[in-house]
Amino acid sequence: MASCTETGFPRWSPIRSDAKGVMLSNDVLGPSPTALLSELPEILAAREALLRRFSQSKTDRLFALLKHTVSTVPRYLYLAPNEAELSLDQFPLSNRTTLAQEVSLSRSFDKSRLSYCTTSGSTGAPLTVYRDAASRYECYFESYRLVADRAPAALESIRPGRCGVLAVSDNRLKPIGGAINPSLKNSVMLWRQAGLGATGLEPWCDVTASGTYCLPIVAGRPSAILAFIRGIQSQGQRVRVAAVLCSGENLYTNVRRQIKSALAAEVYEAYTSREGGIMALSCGNQSGLHVIADRARLEVLESGGVAKENRRGTLIVTNLENWAMPTIRYITDDSAVLETGKCACGFEGSTVVTMYGRDSVYFLTRSGPINSSLLDPIFESHCLEYHVCQQEKERFDVAYRSRADLSAHIRQGLTRLLGDVAIYIKRQSDDDGTSKRPRYEVASRLAAGRDI
Secondary structure (H helix, E strand, O other): OOHHHHOOOOOOOOOOEEEOOEEEEEOOOEEEEEHHHHHHHHHHHHHHHHHHHHHHHHHOOOHHHHHHHHOOOHHHHHOOOOHOOHHHHHOOOOHHHHOHHHHHOOOOHHHHHOOOEOOOOOOOOOOOOEOHHHHHHHHHHHHHHHHHHHHHHHHHHHOOEEEEEEEEOOOOOOOEEEEEEHHHHOOEEEEEHHHHHOOOOOOOOOOOOOOEEEEEEEEOOOOHHHHHHHHHHOOOEEEEEEEEEOOOOOOOOHHHHHHHHHHOEEEEEEEEEEOEEEEEEOOOOOEEEEEOOOEEEEEEEOOOOEEEEEEEEEEEEEEEOOOOOEEEEEEEEEEEEEEEEEEOHHHHHHHHEEEEEEOOOOOEEEEEEEHHHHHHHHOOOOEEEEEEEEOOOOOEEEEEEEEOHHHHHHHHHHHHHOOOEEEEEEEEEOOOOOOOOOOOEEEEOOOHHHHH
16 A cells, blocks of 8 residues: 555544544544554455455345345345345335344344444434445445546546545534545545634645645535535635535535535535435436436335335335345335436436435524534433424424433533523423324424525
8 A cells, every 4th residue: 555655644643533443533633644544454354345245246236135135134034035036026115113123134244343323313213224344335435436437527636645535514423534545546535524614634635836725525415515615715715626425415406506606516416324325326417316226226105105116205225235234125214206217428227306305404593503413412312202493593492201300401401502592391291102203303493404
C-alpha cells in the first residue's frame, strides 16, 4: 500500500476508536493518518471476502443468497427446496419483528464478530441490523464506487491518500472519522458534521491558489447537504465538487436546484436504508431511481397483500449483499411507484419513479433546524413508547409510557437540546403495551424536510 503514503498524510496524534472499529477524531482536524493505516488490513480482508462471495455467486446473486439462506438461517430451514425450484416467491414477507429474532441470523457467522447498526426507529421500534465483513465492505465502500462510475469528473479527480468522499451529517450523534477506500483508488472517506463546511479539510484535499477546496464527492441527506452549503457560505469558503450524492430522505426539485446551483455539481439521488443498503440510483436523465439489480430486488405491496411490480404501494426489499442477516422480502415504511422498462440512458429493469414518505422530521428552533434523531438518547432504553410533536416554534408536546416517572429526565434533556421552550409532558398509563400508534413517533406542524 505504498501509494497510500506517497502523497504524504498529515501528521498529528493518533486517536481512539469506538466499539465498532470506526476511527474517531476531533470535530475539525479529522481522523489520524496512523489510525487510518492501522485499519487498512481489516478493510482489505473484508474486500477479499467480498471478492470470494462474488466468485461464489457467479452470475446470479439472488439464487446464491437464497441457497445460503435456506441452508443456514433457522427461520427459513423449513423451506429447503430442490435447488431447481428455489425462487424468491417461495419466501414469506418479513418485517422488523421477524428480522429482530435470533432465528433470522445465519449460523455461518459468529455473531460476536459481526458489525451492526441500528435504524432510527422514527416509524417504529428500532431494528439492529447485523452485517458480515463482506457485506459491510460492499455497503459502505463499494457503494461510492457506483456513484463514481456514473460521474466521470468525480472518478478522474479521486487520488490515493486524498479525500475522495466527504460524507456530511447534521446529526451531532453521528461518529466523526474516516477510512481508506480501496475501491476508490485508496482515497479517503471522511465523515464530518455538515456545519463545519470545509474547515479543517486542508490536509486531506487539494486547495487551489485561489483557496478553492477540491472535493470529488460530497454525500449526505439533502438537509445535511444544505447545512454544509450554509457552512461554507457563512465562512466565505469556496469548494469545487464533482458530484453530490443525496439519500435518506426525499430530494425535491427545488432542493436539487439549490444544491446544484450552490456547488456547481451533478446531483445524484439514491434509495438507501440501514436494512437494504444502496438499492437504487438515479441517472443523468432524472427519470427515476434505477434499481441496482446485483444489490437488491424491489417489489410493491398493494392493499390486497400481493407483491407486484409496475404498481404504487409499500416497497418490499430483498437485500442481496447481507448474508449474515438476510433481508428477504422485507416490508419497509416507504411508499413508491415502481415501474419496469427502458430508460434513455440505456438502463433496462425496475425503476423507482416516485418516492413518498421519506421526509425527515426537523424541529425549527431559534438556533436553527434540529434533527429529530437527536431525541433518541433522551427516550430510547428509558421509555416503552414516546410521541413528540412541535406544535409551535416554542412549544413541544410529549407523551410517553414508562414504568418509572421520567418527566424530569425528559424535560432536562429536551431543554438542553431545544433551548428555552415550553414543554408539555404527559405520562401515559403503563397498560398491557398494546397500541395502534408507532412506539416511537416525532412530528412537527411547522415544516417538513422539504422546507429546511
